[in-house]
Amino acid sequence: MEETVFKKLITVSAGVVLASGLAACGSSSDSGSGGSGGSGDITMGFAQVGAESGWRTANTKSIQASAKDAGIKLKFSDAQQKQENQIKAIRSYIQQKVDVIAFSPVVETGWDTVLQEAKRAKIPVILTDRAVDSSDKSLYKTFLGSDFVLEGNKAGQWVVDNAATNDVNKDGKINVVEIQGTTGAAPAIDRKKGFEDKISADPKIKVVASQTGDFTRDGGKKVMEAFLKSQKDIDVVFAHNDDEGLGAIEAIEAAGLKPGTDIKIVTIDAVKDGMTALSEGKINYIVECNPLLGPQLMDLAKKVVAGEDVPARVETKEGEFDQEQAKAVLADRQY
Numbered sequence: 473m474e475e476t477v478f479k480k481l482i483t484v485s486a487g488v489v490l491a492s493g494l495a496a497c498g499s500s501s502d503s504g505s506g507g508s509g510g511s512g513d514i515t516m517g518f519a520q521v522g523a524e525s526g527w528r529t530a531n532t533k534s535i536q537a538s539a540k541d542a543g544i545k546l547k548f549s550d551a552q553q554k555q556e557n558q559i560k561a562i563r564s565y566i567q568q569k570v571d572v573i574a575f576s577p578v579v580e581t582g583w584d585t586v587l588q589e590a591k592r593a594k595i596p597v598i599l600t601d602r603a604v605d606s607s608d609k610s611l612y613k614t615f616l617g618s619d620f621v622l623e624g625n626k627a628g629q630w631v632v633d634n635a636a637t638n639d640v641n642k643d644g645k646i647n648v649v650e651i652q653g654t655t656g657a658a659p660a661i662d663r664k665k666g667f668e669d670k671i672s673a674d675p676k677i678k679v680v681a682s683q684t685g686d687f688t689r690d691g692g693k694k695v696m697e698a699f700l701k702s703q704k705d706i707d708v709v710f711a712h713n714d715d716e717g718l719g720a721i722e723a724i725e726a727a728g729l730k731p732g733t734d735i736k737i738v739t740i741d742a743v744k745d746g747m748t749a750l751s752e753g754k755i756n757y758i759v760e761c762n763p764l765l766g767p768q769l770m771d772l773a774k775k776v777v778a779g780e781d782v783p784a785r786v787e788t789k790e791g792e793f794d795q796e797q798a799k800a801v802l803a804d805r806q807y
């Protein structure tokens with residue numbers, strides 16, 4: 473039901489897209505302040521990555537709900553995973569003279585020009601969820617999000633700690649196939665690195681194939697289908713998010729194998745669908761990545777607009793889950 477509301481929002485916003493000069497570059501929408509937080513004067517332009525995953529949908533809802541609660545007027549756009557759309561959205565927020573711009577950069581590089589434009593217009597920028605790779609740290613006020621290297625570390629450590637059971641084919645080698653997130657995105661780069669850093673401790677563990685699934689279920693399914701054809705002995709799948717892991721499950725089942733048993737699966741995010749698969753034993757381990765960034769983002773926005781100092785980096789707290797832990801928390805999972 474919540475999903476329907478989300479889809480409607482995207483559809484309803486089509487008219488606004490044309491009106492704000494963002495034609496053919498994703499969708500955007502405006503929403504009134506409505507809240508009672510007393511900051512009704514602040515307008516935030518938020519350039520979202522897209523709606524590629526369960527994580528992203530939960531993140532969008534969190535931002536929209538928290539803006540309302542904080543009394544911040546939100547202009548929201550969905551870039552459909554394209555950097556050019558995000559750049560257009562940010563330029564239109566600059567033109568509209570919003571008070572603060574927040575965005576989750578689809579890839580790490582290529583932002584300096586548009587961020588300089590925001591700086592010249594004296595509009596503060598907050599990076600949420602994903603970082604940019606820029607040497608000029610004055611182009612944004614702060615970063616709010618997760619430590620993706622640590623997430624990759626945790627996934628890698630789990631493969632190492634459970635080497636005996638992860639050697640499904642019992643040949644003394646643990647062959648891992650990796651389904652990467654969006655090429656060039658901070659979480660894809662950092663999770664890959666964090667994972668490799670940990671598995672390098674055990675020479676039995678090797679990544680034998682690695683490809684991008686673009687953080688989508690369909691992408692994960694297609695990549696896994698190809699891996700099942702090209703690789704003989706797959707012991708473990710490391711998927712950079714739950715959705716890709718869920719797509720891999722479909723491919724594994726279609727090949728007549730049992731996910732979680734014939735091939736072990738470790739993913740990152742811990743959204744409800746992923747946690748359900750974990751509780752059913754189809755995924756073996758999930759590292760949490762928290763999408764509920766809205767409340768912290770609105771707090772930071774108020775401070776930045778008021779000219780207050782904020783920390784350069786604000787990290788979210790996260791855990792990890794095995795099957796029993798997933799069963800215990802599933803019923804109360806919001807997203």
Ligand code: GYE
Nearest residue numbers: 524525527601659687713
């Ligand atoms: O893990 C994935 C989403 O940037 C942390 O993006 C985010 C990632 C998340 O598509 O599901």
